[in-house]
Amino acid sequence: MRKTIATFCIAGMLLGCTSCGTKQPETTQQTVQVTLTEIHTAVKDAYGETYLPEMAYEAEPFASIFGIGSDLYEEFIAEGPMMSAHVDTFVAVKAKEGKAEEVEQILQTYQDNLLNNSLQYPMNLGKVEGAKLYRNGDYVFYFILGGYPDDVDEIDSKKAKEMNQIGVDAIEELLGKAD
DSSP: OHHHHHHHHHHHHHHHHHTTSOOOOSOOOOOOOOOHHHHHHHHHHHHGGGOOOOEEOOHHHHHHHHOOOGGGEEEEEEEEOSSTTOOOEEEEEEEOTTOHHHHHHHHHHHHHHHHHHSOOOHHHHHHHHTOEEEEETTEEEEEEOOOOOTTOSSOOHHHHHHHHHHHHHHHHHHHTOOO
């Protein structure tokens, strides 16, 4: 009888000791990490055949064209048209911590210069006017997307804004934030 009681006491002590470790929280919240490549793919998929940017920009041309140096970003993806007659552009920047506002301001300056200081084909003017500059945390996006619908000769800025909203919606779906 003593041996049985002693065995149960020892088993109870061992069981008690094993449950004394660090208790795990009942629910753990994971931060969803989304890469620019995933965002880029989602945007391209959302537009399908009307996604026209074909030429990827490397770091040096990216800095030269848009004015964003490597000191401001962790990574970027930028594509533009291969033909100068088109303006469709996609820029996605994961800014370094504390630099997103500066990147946004630089892209706003780029947009202002594009509107005020460059000559545009008449068919592109509405698309340039309807360009989208969008920021979500440390992610900053600039795009003119949506191709050229067959049923119109020129795209007005209202239609361009509607077409660019497709990109915003694809981005927000991945990043989980409504505008």
